[in-house]
Amino acid sequence: MRAPRFRTRLAAAAAAVLLAPLALTATPAAAEETGAREAAASGLTVTYTESARWSTGYTGEITVHNVSDTPVSDWTVEFALPDGSRVHHLWNATLAGTPEGYTVTPPHWGADVPAGGSYSFGFNGLHSGGATAPVGCLVNGSSCAGGPSHDSRSVAYYTQWSAKERDYHVRDLVDSGSAGRLTHIQYAFGNVSADGECFMSNEPGRGDALADYGRVVPAEESVDGVADDPDQDLRGNFNQLRELKEMYPGLKVNISLGGWNWSEHFSDAALTEESRERMVSSCIDLYLRGDLPEIDGAGGKGAAYGVFDGIDLDWEWPGSGGNPHNTVRPEDKENYTALVQEFRDQLDKLGKKTDRHYELTAFVPAGGWRLDAGYELDELMPDFDFVTVQGYDYHGTWESTTNHQSNLVVDARDPQPVISAELVVQAYLDRGVDPDKLVLGVPFYGQGWTGVEPGPDGDGLFQTATGPAQGTYAAGTEDWKALEEKVASGEFELFRNDEAGTAWIYDGETLWNYDDPTAMTRKTDWAQSQGLGGVMVWSVDGDDAEGSLMAAIDAALSD
Template identity: 55%
Template sequence: MRTRLLRRLTTLGTIVAVAAAGLPASAASAGSGNGHRGDGPLKVGYYTQWSNYSGFFVKNVDTSGQARRLTHINYAFGNVGPDGKCFINNEPGQGDAWADFQRGYPEAESVDGKADAWDQPLAGNFNQLRKLKAKHPDLKVLISLGGWTWSNYFSDAVLTPESRRAFVSSCIDLYIKGNLPALDGRGGPGSAAGVFDGIDLDWEWPGSAGEPGNVIRPEDKQNFTAVVEEFRRQLDRYGKEKRRHYLLSAFLPANPAAIDAGFEVRKIFKDLDYGTLQGYDYHGTWEPLTNQHSALRVPRGNPTTPDFSVTSTVDAYLQRGAPRQKVVVGVPYYSQGWTGVTGTANNGLFQPATGAAAGSNTYRAVSALVGTGGYRVHRDIWAGHAWIFDGSTFWTYDDPAVIVQKALWVRSRGLGGAMIWSLDGDTEDGVLTRSLAGGLGR
C-alpha cells in the first residue's frame, strides 16, 4: 500500500513539474511510420474556420508558441454538397469562402506582419496558413472534411465506385491542387496550390446517427473503406507527379457501437497515415448528472456502466487491428459545464444538475475562474481528469497536469501522438500546447 501511494505521489509530482516547465519527460519514443517526416509523436491541432471571428487568428497559432510545437494543423472544415462533391461558397450554414480565402488581413493580424493586397488571388485563412508554413517549414496542414454539421451527404458521395471517384477528384482538385472558385477577385485556378499537404476525413458517422438529417445507410461501413482506398489511390497518383507524399487521416469515434457500425478498422488503417480518436465528449450537458468528459480511465464510482475513457477508446481500436503507431489520441481544449448542481458529494462529481453552465467553455475562460467565487480545482489522479466546482456550477476539463499525464501515457503505450480540439481554446501563451509537447517530447 505504501509503495503504491509513493508511486502515485511521484507520478503527480512529475506531471505537475513537466506541466509547469513544458519540458520533455523521459519515455520511449513513439510515432514512427505515421506520416510525420520528423522524429517523435505527432502533435495535431485543429484550427477552426470560424475562430477568427472571435479574435483567434492563424497569427495567434504562431505568437502563442503553438506552431513551433505542432507537427500538423487540420483546418476545419470543408463541406460536401448534395451532388457528392467538395465545394466552397458563401452561403450561411453551408460555406464561408470569405473566411477561407477572401478576407484581406491587415498588418496587425497577419502572420508575417504584411497586409494583404486588394488584388492578390489568395487571402483569408488559407493565405495565412501558407505564411505560417513558410515560417515553420516542417509544419503540415490538412483540410478536414465534414465535421458534425457538414457530414450530411457523405453517404451519397461514397455510394458507388463512380461517385467515389468523382468525390475524391473534386476534393483533390479544390484543396490539393488549389483550384478555388473565382469569387469577387479572389481565388481561381491554382490559387491555393501548396496550402494543404493532405486530407482529413471527419465523417460523423458512417452507419450511425450524427446530426439530424444526415444520410445514413447500412453499407456506409464498406463504402467508407472504399473511399479511403480511393483517396489513397488518387493522392498517391498526384503525389507521384509532384514527387511527394500527400497525407490521409480520419477522425474516429469513441463509442464501440459507432466503431462497429461504420469502420472496418484493420482495413482503413492500411491506407491512412494515422487516425485521430475521439478523446472527449464522453459526457456532457445533454445528460442530467455531472461527469467527466475526457478522463484517461473510467473513474471509480462512476454511475454509468459501461463508460467511455481514453484508455477504453484506444483499446477498442487496438483490439480491432489498428496499428498503435498510427493511433493519435484526441485531447480537448474546452470544457463541459453544468449549473444548478444540487449535491456536494464528490466535490460535485456525479451529482444532479439543472442544465448547461453559462459562459465560454474554452480552457482559457474556465481556467480563469479558478480561485474566484469559490471555484476550486479537484482531480482524480488515477482516473486522469480534473474539474472545478463552486458549490453550484461544475466544469470538467483538461488542465496542464492532465494534458501531461495523457501525453506520458501516450508515449508509454507507444502510440502515434495526440490531437487537439481546438487550438483557440488555449491561453495566449499556449500553456496547454506547451504541456502537451513537453509530455510527448519534441
C-alpha cells in the first residue's frame, strides 16, 4: 500500500473554504483503512461550516450526510478542535469529552439521518483567533470525508452530455455507489476558441453551457434531492458536482480541456509566450475562479467557484495527427512543455492566494512514436500531479479485422502489428516516468464488428469483418451495460483471455470486445502489480445502475 496522497493537501485547503471536510488529520494506517471500509458500508459523511465569528467566539454547524438507501439512527461523530478552540454550548445532539477529543451522539429524543438525507447540529465555541475546523473526524469509526478505502487514484470521466444524451446524471454516481469509490472526476470537456481562450457557448458543436450550468435540474435528478431554483446563478452539471463534493468532501473534480473534437486550437494557443499566458489565464478565470459568462440567466462572477479543483489537459495530440481539423506543428513538442509550465505557474500563484493546491493532470497517448513527437516527459512530469495513460482503442472498427481493444499483454494469436498496455506503459517507463504518476485508463464500452466468420477457433477473434456493428448511440461502440444485457439474453457466447485481461462476445456474426467486472479486476490487479498510481475509466456512464464495473475496480484497489 502506498502512502496516502490527498490528506496533506486537504489540510491546507480547510482554512480557505467555509464548507470543510472533517477529516484533516491522518489516523494510523490500519485504523484508517478499517474506518474507510466501514464508511463505505454505512454511507455516512460529515461536513463542517463556520457560520459566524466574533472577537472570542464563533458558531459552527456539523452535518451528517447519509448517502445510503436506509435511515441511520445510531451514529457517533468524534473529533478534536485546534489549540485555543473549544465547544461552549452544543444543541440538537449530546456532547461528551474535551477539546482534545469530543464525542457527539444523537440527542436523548433521537435523531435519524434519513436515507439520502442529512442531520445537522450546531454549537457556539470559543477561539483564540486561529482555526476552528474540527480535526481527526470520525463518523461511526470511519473517516468523515468518506471516499474509497484505498490510497490509489480512482479516476472517472463524467461527460458534459451524460445527462442529456445518456440519461446518466451526477445523482446516479451516488445511487450506484460509484461516487464513494472515486478519488477524482474529470469533467469532459471544456473548449478552447480560435482566439486561444477557454470559453462557454450554447452553439452546437462548440459548447453546451445549458448542460454545464444553465439547466434547471429537477429534484428527482438532484444529488441533494432538491430541485434547482430557476433564479440561482449556478445550475446544471456544475451545481450537481458542487453538491456531490459537499456530500463527498474528499472527492476532487477537475475540468478536462480538449478531447478528440476540441483539440483543434491547442497548437495555436500554445504557440507563443503571450498566447500561452492568455489561454491559461482564461481557463483559470472561467473554471477555478468560477467567472462564468451570463447565459440564459445563469452564471456571473464567481458563480462556479469551488466546483473545480484543477485542470486536466486532453490535447489530442501535440506534434502528431489527431482529429483531421487539428493544427499540428513540429514545435508543438516544446510548446506543450511551455504550456504545461504556464499552467503550473499560474495554478501555484492562485494557490498561494487561496491557500490550497490546484491539480494539473493530463490524458496521454498510447504509442512511443506519439511520445517522441510531442512530449518532453522529463521536463513535463514534475509539473503534473499524475497523467492518465490511454489503455483502450488499441484496435477498433476503423480496422476490418476483429481484435482486442484493451489488452494487457500481446495475444500470441494476434496477426496484426501488436500493441498492449504492457508495451504502452513500458514506453513511459523507458523514458524515465515514475510509475506512481501513471494511471491506467480502462474502457466502460466495447468495440464491435459484424459480418464476422467464426474462424478456426470458433470465437470470431482475429477474423475479417464486413463493417462495424450497430451500437445504441453510434456504429462500432456500445456501453458495457448494454453488452452485459446481450450476454444475459443468451444470444451471445462469452469468451475470455485471462492473461490479456480481455473478454468478448460472439453470436456467429457479430463480435463485441469489451471489459466486464472480471476483466476489470484483472486489469486493476495488473496496474497494482506494476506500481502504477491507479485506474481511470472512460466513461462512467457506461456502467450499470449498480456501478458493477466501478465496484470491481474499487475492490481490486482495496486488496
